[in-house]
Amino acid sequence: MAWDFSTEPEFQKKLDWVERFCREQVEPLDLVFPYAVRSKDPKLKALVKDLQDQVKEQGLWALFLDEDLGGPGFGQLKLGLLNEILGRYGSAPQIFGAGAPDTGNMEMLAAYGTDDQKERWLTPMLNQELWSAYSMTEPQGGSDPNLFTTHAVKDGDEWVINGEKWFTSAGRVADLLFVMCTNGMFVVPRKTPGVEIMPEPRNHNHIVYTDVRVPADHLLGPEDGAKVLAQRRLGGGRIHHAMRTISQCTLAFDMMCERALSRESHGKIIGDHQMVQEKIADSYASIRMLRLFVLETAWKIDNTSTQEARTDIAAVKFTMAKVLREVSFNALHILGSLGTTNLTPLQAMYASAPTMGIADGVDEVHKATVARNVLKGYRPHEGFWPTEYLPAKRAAARERFEPMFAADPELRDRADAYAKYLATKG
Numbered sequence: 001m002a003w004d005f006s007t008e009p010e011f012q013k014k015l016d017w018v019e020r021f022c023r024e025q026v027e028p029l030d031l032v033f034p035y036a037v038r039s040k041d042p043k044l045k046a047l048v049k050d051l052q053d054q055v056k057e058q059g060l061w062a063l064f065l066d067e068d069l070g071g072p073g074f075g076q077l078k079l080g081l082l083n084e085i086l087g088r089y090g091s092a093p094q095i096f097g098a099g100a101p102d103t104g105n106m107e108m109l110a111a112y113g114t115d116d117q118k119e120r121w122l123t124p125m126l127n128q129e130l131w132s133a134y135s136m137t138e139p140q141g142g143s144d145p146n147l148f149t150t151h152a153v154k155d156g157d158e159w160v161i162n163g164e165k166w167f168t169s170a171g172r173v174a175d176l177l178f179v180m181c182t183n184g185m186f187v188v189p190r191k192t193p194g195v196e197i198m199p200e201p202r203n204h205n206h207i208v209y210t211d212v213r214v215p216a217d218h219l220l221g222p223e224d225g226a227k228v229l230a231q232r233r234l235g236g237g238r239i240h241h242a243m244r245t246i247s248q249c250t251l252a253f254d255m256m257c258e259r260a261l262s263r264e265s266h267g268k269i270i271g272d273h274q275m276v277q278e279k280i281a282d283s284y285a286s287i288r289m290l291r292l293f294v295l296e297t298a299w300k301i302d303n304t305s306t307q308e309a310r311t312d313i314a315a316v317k318f319t320m321a322k323v324l325r326e327v328s329f330n331a332l333h334i335l336g337s338l339g340t341t342n343l344t345p346l347q348a349m350y351a352s353a354p355t356m357g358i359a360d361g362v363d364e365v366h367k368a369t370v371a372r373n374v375l376k377g378y379r380p381h382e383g384f385w386p387t388e389y390l391p392a393k394r395a396a397a398r399e400r401f402e403p404m405f406a407a408d409p410e411l412r413d414r415a416d417a418y419a420k421y422l423a424t425k426g
């Protein structure tokens, strides 16, 4: 029977390399030049390229992509183990060619792009010569795609796009915008006339598309296929976020434990106070549960598909936000006043927890999806009583014993005695 939580020794060697590389080389870059991965400064680009070349030499570049789509094809479970390390370091995803929002866009291109589209956009995106953003949410509402109105109209050899998008992360600096229209997913170069980026918000952009003309071959996937492409993109993205969230929670947990052993109060180290112990124990269990859930979901995706694992992906999505909220709060609290400053990563981590419950779909919508899908596996009971109504179950069980009771009346007496005892208990 295959039921094994161990890591293959060969892959463990890769994980060890990644861990060492991130600690010794990525973290120092993060601390001194946190913006280096997107910088156009040749000196910073050279620093980044040196690290990226080392990643490529290890065969770890674009590790989110399956082999047939141009990546190393680790699958989601192994990617989960890798992301558990990368998630601790801000620029690690880009150093490994696996940074959002580009990853999801590349996944769509790899899965649905024509050869020409792949050559034009996917290859340069894989080489980080082109950056992209994903324009789906609209100002009038993000949770319900049926409210989206951005639309493309065919005009000769071109599509003409009109609409308004909200919270397109990194839209301002992207070369390509993947625009979800009611009738298809379109690739729009940001500099196309008619694309107007509003001054606010600064990082997640409000973009107005007015009579934006793109050639016919900028439609990605089939006409009217936007929702299918979006699901593929977001499903993968959500599980990858969850993988990286485990490492954020683990970082908070490490800090909490170190502090618990380092401070004294009222005659003992704070780790000996029961209320601190409770926070440590609860956080430990929550992280273990989240990790198992994420890895099991990754394993399910590998063995079925993102679509078939969608209930668990949705459940993982809101669970990670909850665990990050709890664990980062506990850690921040145990670090006391220092925890409330920006002198450790905790304040930013705790502040990011509500965001985690909104980005990639709000928790409520994912919870509704889970409940709806789970309920499809159940049926209403017949008559008044639930299936587990004990008097009815006991009566049915007694029926099964009738042939034995007929052959052995003393056995029936014992059953009757127990039934009488139950009746007296009400």
Ligand SMILES: Cc1cc2nc3c(=O)[nH]c(=O)nc-3n(C[C@H](O)[C@H](O)[C@H](O)COP(=O)(O)OP(=O)(O)OC[C@H]3O[C@@H](n4cnc5c(N)ncnc54)[C@H](O)[C@@H]3O)c2cc1C
Binding pocket: 101, 133, 134, 135, 136, 137, 138, 140, 141, 142, 143, 144, 166, 167, 168, 169, 170, 204, 355, 358, 359, 360, 361, 362, 363, 364, 365, 368
């Ligand atoms: C950091 C970040 C990055 C993002 N990046 C991108 C991006 O790159 N591209 C992009 O297109 N979008 C992006 N988004 C937008 C994101 O997809 C939307 O914020 C999200 O889908 C919710 O939409 P909304 O903000 O319009 O909230 P609304 O849909 O207005 O929801 C607001 C609140 O209403 C309640 N609610 C809504 N629907 C339901 C329901 N069915 N049941 C119960 N309660 C409900 C919930 O409390 C919810 O939090 C990003 C968001 C964040 C926070």
